[in-house]
Amino acid sequence: MSGHRIGAITSRLLHQFRRDRRTLALLFVAPIVILGLLGYLIRGSASAPSVGIANQDQGPLGATIAGSLEGSSKISASTINASDGDAKLKDGSLVAYIVFPPDFSQQAQQGNIAPEVHLEGSQPGNQAPVMQALQDALASLAAASPSAVHFQPKLTFLYGGPGLDTLDYFGAAFIGLIVFFLVFVITIVSFLRERSQGTLERLMASPLRRGEIVVGYMLGFTLIALVQAAEVLIFSLAVLRVHNQGNVLLIFGIETLMVISAVNLGIFLSMFARTEFQAVQFIPLVIVPQVLLSGILFPVSSEPKPLQYLSDVLPLTYAVNGLRDVMLKGADLTWPSLQLDAGVVAGFCVLVIVAGIATLRRQVA
Numbered sequence: 470m471s472g473h474r475i476g477a478i479t480s481r482l483l484h485q486f487r488r489d490r491r492t493l494a495l496l497f498v499a500p501i502v503i504l505g506l507l508g509y510l511i512r513g514s515a516s517a518p519s520v521g522i523a524n525q526d527q528g529p530l531g532a533t534i535a536g537s538l539e540g541s542s543k544i545s546a547s548t549i550n551a552s553d554g555d556a557k558l559k560d561g562s563l564v565a566y567i568v569f570p571p572d573f574s575q576q577a578q579q580g581n582i583a584p585e586v587h588l589e590g591s592q593p594g595n596q597a598p599v600m601q602a603l604q605d606a607l608a609s610l611a612a613a614s615p616s617a618v619h620f621q622p623k624l625t626f627l628y629g630g631p632g633l634d635t636l637d638y639f640g641a642a643f644i645g646l647i648v649f650f651l652v653f654v655i656t657i658v659s660f661l662r663e664r665s666q667g668t669l670e671r672l673m674a675s676p677l678r679r680g681e682i683v684v685g686y687m688l689g690f691t692l693i694a695l696v697q698a699a700e701v702l703i704f705s706l707a708v709l710r711v712h713n714q715g716n717v718l719l720i721f722g723i724e725t726l727m728v729i730s731a732v733n734l735g736i737f738l739s740m741f742a743r744t745e746f747q748a749v750q751f752i753p754l755v756i757v758p759q760v761l762l763s764g765i766l767f768p769v770s771s772e773p774k775p776l777q778y779l780s781d782v783l784p785l786t787y788a789v790n791g792l793r794d795v796m797l798k799g800a801d802l803t804w805p806s807l808q809l810d811a812g813v814v815a816g817f818c819v820l821v822i823v824a825g826i827a828t829l830r831r832q833v834a
Contacts, residue, residue: 495750503757509773510761516771517542518595520602521549521557521566528574534584535569537606543598554587558627561806564588564595564770567603582607586622590629591797592768593638628798633712640711641792642765647701648724649731649785650756652694656735657748660686664739679829683736683822690732698724715795719802723791726814730784733821740828759785784817 487493522538524531539546549557554566568585570576576583584603588596600622607620624631629638663669663686672682702721705711713720738755742748760766762776763785769777780786791810794800800807 491747491750495753499753503753503761506758506761506776510767510776516774517545518564518598518770519562520544520546520599521554521563522546523549523551523554523566523568525551525571526569526573527571530574530577531569534606538567538602541602541605543602543605546602555627558587558589561589564592565599567599582620582622584622585625587625587627590626591638591793592770593629593635594768594771628714629712636709637712638797639765640705640709641796642763642789644701644705644711644720645724645727645785645788645792646760646765648694648698649727649788650752651697652690652728652731653735653756654749654752655694656690656732657739657742657751658745659690660736660739661742661745661748665744673829680826683733683825683829686736687729687732687822687825690735691728694728694732695725698728711796713796714799716801719795720792723788723795723811723814726811726818727785727788729818730788730814730821733818733825737821737825737828740825759783762786763789765789784814787811787813 520538522535524535526532535546535548538544539548549563549566551566551568554563554568557563557566565586565588568587570583570585573582573584586599586603588599603622604620660669669682673679699721702717702724706713706717734755738751739748742751762769762772762780763783764780765785769780769786772780787810791800791807791814794804794807794810802808802811
């Protein structure tokens with residue numbers, strides 16, 4: 470074994486990396502960007518979940534604890550009427566509301582603290598700060614009581630509930646993510662191979678128009694991807710038993726929009742890659758930020774304000790919201806929120822189709 474020959478191979482490889490600025494950026498810049506984004510996402514959030522306080526207590530304790538909750542840094546509390554609580558949970562203006570019943574002070578004096586906590590339920594991460602803020606507000610009351618105090622809040626879930634596990638809550642988002650990610654990777658690599666083998670240039674030299682070429686490839690990739698989407702959905706519902714309250718065809722319809730957007734995004738971005746390795750480099754740049762910011766792992770409402778603005782322009786955010794609305798809340802097409810989510814994803818599909826057609830000739834000429 471010759472050290473000189475090994476050194477020559479190593480030197481050649483390093484020279485290749487030095488000339489490939491895109492790869493160097495992926496190796497040294499992308500990790501800093503992703504970790505910085507993740508750190509800002511977790512530690513930079515100053516927003517607190519919005520919680521309504523409905524004090525019906527005839528005694529002094531309800532007002533005291535309600536005032537303590539309104540001063541809590543863990544939640545953003547506001548006074549509401551109990552009759553408006555469910556409506557505010559449905560429209561997303563509140564993640565929970567707490568009701569102190571008329572006999573709350575009397576029960577507390579007897580050692581039983583039982584406020585009514587009504588949770589929206591589709592985002593399990595919002596439950597912890599609500600319950601922690603309530604416990605903190607009641608801690609001083611329990612300490613001042615001469616007898617043992619039993620803290621037994623009455624929990625009510627608008628959606629979901631204790632019968633659902635982690636996979637039930639995240640299953641809808643994961644179904645969309647798996648379909649979007651795999652279809653994107655397959656499309657961008659396959660379409661790039663068509664270019665590198667000269668197939669696309671030969672098609673461009675034929676009487677075919679750019680739009681016909683892009684739509685033809687789109688339909689081919691989409692048909693294959695829809696089979697995959699159906700497989701993912703059937704496996705999730707029939708084998709994994711992921712919780713579903715909505716129409717299966719509606720779920721598949723949202724998957725179809727995600728497939729079309731992923732296919733055309735892959736076609737469009739493949740125009741800016743020369744090798745399959747460069748095509749794969751788009752994954753940390755395009756997929757990872759959407760995974761972090763689209764509400765799959767962290768609720769969008771808990772993100773720092775600048776990142777919420779960024780989340781609002783990501784198509785995966787609306788696709789995930791739509792899937793969760795259908796599977797966890799039983800939404801249908803009469804829901805304005807679902808109409809918005811489907812409309813934004815469909816609009817993104819049109820945008821990337823037009824972008825792919827517009828950039829096709831310039832890249833292969």
